Amino acid sequence: MLLHNSVDTDPRNKDLKSIYIYEAPVRLWHWVMVIAVTVLIVTGLLISYPPPSVSGEASEHFLFGYIRFAHFASGYTLAVSWLLRIYWAFVGNDYARQLFLVPIFNKIWWQEFMYDVKSYAFMHVREIKYSGHNPMAQAAMAFMLVPVSFFMMITGFALYSEGAGKGTWSDMLFGWVIPLFGQSQNVHTWHHLGMWLMVTFFIVHLYMVLRQDVTTRESIVSTMVSGYRTFKD
Amino acid sequence: METFYDVLRRQGISRRSFLKFCSLTATSLGLGSYFAPQIAHALETKPRTPVLWLHGLECTCCSESFIRSAHPLAKDVVLSMLSLDYDDTLMASAGLQAQACLDEVIAKYKGNYILAVEGNPPLNEDGMYCITGGKPFVEELKRVAKDAKAVIAWGACASWGCVQAAKPNPTNAVPIDKVIFDKPIIKVPGCPPIAEVMTAVVTYMLTFDRLPELDRQGRPKMFYGQRIHDKCYRRPHFDAGQFVESWDDEGARKGHCLYKMGCKGPTTYNACSTTRWNEGVSFPIGSGHGCIGCSEDGFWDKGSFYDRVTGIKQFGIEANADKVGGTLAAVTAAGVAVHAGITALKRAKLDHGKGFGKDGSGE
The missing domain is CATH 4.10.480.10 (Cytochrome-c3 hydrogenase, C-terminal domain)
Structure with a gap:
């Protein structure tokens, strides 16, 4: 397990120019998720607030059906990509596990975490170089992105099971969620609220990666394309 | 107690027709002629299941719905299929006489009667918000439920709580599964439930002598399996x-x-x-x-x-998911914008002076 990832503290990294961080399956998962979640948010909002009615006979149209199909298909895609991502956490490199294993019992990790907090509060000018996620980013991924994603997939498939019907795989695996929340309407409300958490995460994530790319001494955005973290000094 | 045979005879069906019916039933079930007398014997000796119908905190809309059943007709259900021995709104007797009927069935059919509950018990002030027969309803409910074979929860009241349990629920009205724990409970929710659903649930239980298949929330799947x-x-x-x-x-x-x-x-x-x-x-x-x-x-x-998109009470005000979530996203976006502004300012200052970002020696 990767306990802490600052490159600065390890003297062997003195002349390091680049490290291979994100293996192909992780990058693929990332970009599949970007597309799937975007489609899910747009279609999800359309399901809550349907577009203006179409005119003519019902038999001539299937607009709302297609919107819902896009939502369900993206949901399935997201779930499959997460299954592959979890599998890769077992077989991939150390960085593939950062989303799931946070070294909260490691003193150095906490020191670096606090250093990060101060950096983001403009109390340090120089930021530590990291190979993988910095501790704050790692915490945001593990305690926000992962739980919210799974909350959305579990409540999503529970709602899907209502249409799919009793005895279907989604009903058998996730049907219990409906009574847990009291009734279906509550699950709809919480699923909707979870969407806004995803939007909030996306705003912060996009800002952070762009900011880090511009202000720090390592590559961020291009790393999720090429897999390599390159260092500018 | 009256058997099915007695009822059939009372309704003008001859013994000959009755035996024909038994033979036909045995044949159609593939049991052979040997079973015809057994079926006849069962119908002649098996007493009709008594049903006790209690009314708690409710509006009687379940009863109103029930008596409008068309398939089967409520009359057939009440007069020939089941033995509705106690229902204070429908029965002719009242007061002590009615109470006596109730006590008699509980004693005579211990563990063999079905309890149907319309409405629910309020628990505040020791249940004093609903009194039947001079006692809090919750006590009567527990007493009658103790020796019942199964319990039917009629309507949203008995199943979930309904309007009397809506916030702030001043009488602390609770669904019956919060006071009855040791009996199978069949929930038939609705405000009121559909008449045919009510009679069908009763008919099923009497005909097959078992509970209908229930879903995760205790409702009969055959009526509550789909939206x-x-x-x-x-x-x-x-x-x-x-x-x-x-x-x-x-x-x-x-x-x-x-x-x-x-x-x-x-x-x-x-x-x-x-x-x-x-x-x-x-x-x-x-x-x-x-x-x-x-x-x-x-x-x-x-x-x-x-x-x-309905409201979320947990947030103190009647806010919906969009107001709560949208506000969160907007506040975050504003925070991000401010942070980005400060970052840009700091960097501009540093670039001017010590050259941060080139050799990393800004500190």
Whole structure:
């Protein structure tokens, strides 16, 4: 397990120019998720607030059906990509596990975490170089992105099971969620609220990666394309 | 106690016809002629199951619905299929006489009668908000339930709590499964439940002498296995994207989907869209109004009946998911913008002075 990832503290990294961080399956998962979640948010909002009615006979149209199909298909895609991502956490490199294993019992990790907090509060000018996620980013991924994603997939498939019907795989695996929340309407409300958490995460994530790319001494955005973290000094 | 045979004879069916019926039943079940006398014997000796119907905190809409059943007719259910030995709103006797009927059945049919509960018990002030026969209803409920074979929870009251349990629930009215723990409970929710659903549940239990198959929430699967939405005759308009936008528009006249008007059909499990009401005449959606979700838990507390995205009480104010979530996203975006501004300013200052970002020696 990767306990802490600052490159600065390890003297062997003195002349390091680049490290291979994100293996192909992780990058693929990332970009599949970007597309799937975007489609899910747009279609999800359309399901809550349907577009203006179409005119003519019902038999001539299937607009709302297609919107819902896009939502369900993206949901399935997201779930499959997460299954592959979890599998890769077992077989991939150390960085593939950062989303799931946070070294909260490691003193150095906490020191670096606090250093990060101060950096983001403009109390340090120089930021530590990291190979993988910095501790704050790692915490945001593990305690926000992962739980919210799974909350959305579990409540999503529970709602899907209502249409799919009793005895279907989604009903058998996730049907219990409906009574847990009291009734279906509550699950709809919480699923909707979870969407806004995803939007909030996306705003912060996009800002952070762009900011880090511009202000720090390592590559961020291009790393999720090429897999390599390159260092500018 | 009267047997099925007695009832059939009373209704003018001859012994010859009765024995013919038994032979036919045995043959159609593939049991052979040997079983015909056994079936006859069972019908001649097996007493009809007594049903005790208690009324707690309720409005009697369940009873009103029940007596309008068409298939089977409520008359047939009450007079020939079951032995409704106690129901204080329907029975002829009253007062001590009625209480005596109740006590007699409990003593005589210990563990063999069915308890049907309409309404629910309020628990505040030791249950004093609902008194029957001089005692708090909750005590009577527990007493009668103790020796029952099974318990039927009629309506949203007995199943979930309904209006008397809606916030702030001053009498602390609770569904019956909060006071009865050791008996199988069949929930038949709705405000009221559909008449045919009520009689069918009773008929099933008496005919097969077992509970109907229940779902996770204790409701009979055969009536509560699907949502109103799944069998709604307006569903094609939903899939097409044709909605009623306001109560008097073209879509309302054409019978388009009521989804945008807050119809709770997509979140409500009931048989309205198939069984319908009043001998299959219509149901709310058929009359142009959305479903209000009356058979769902806590439907009074889910905000407006006319909202698609309903409120979240947990946030103190009547806010919906969009207001809460949208505010969160907007505040975050504003925070990000401010942070980005400060970052840009700091960097501009440093670039000017010590050259941060080139050699990393800004500190």
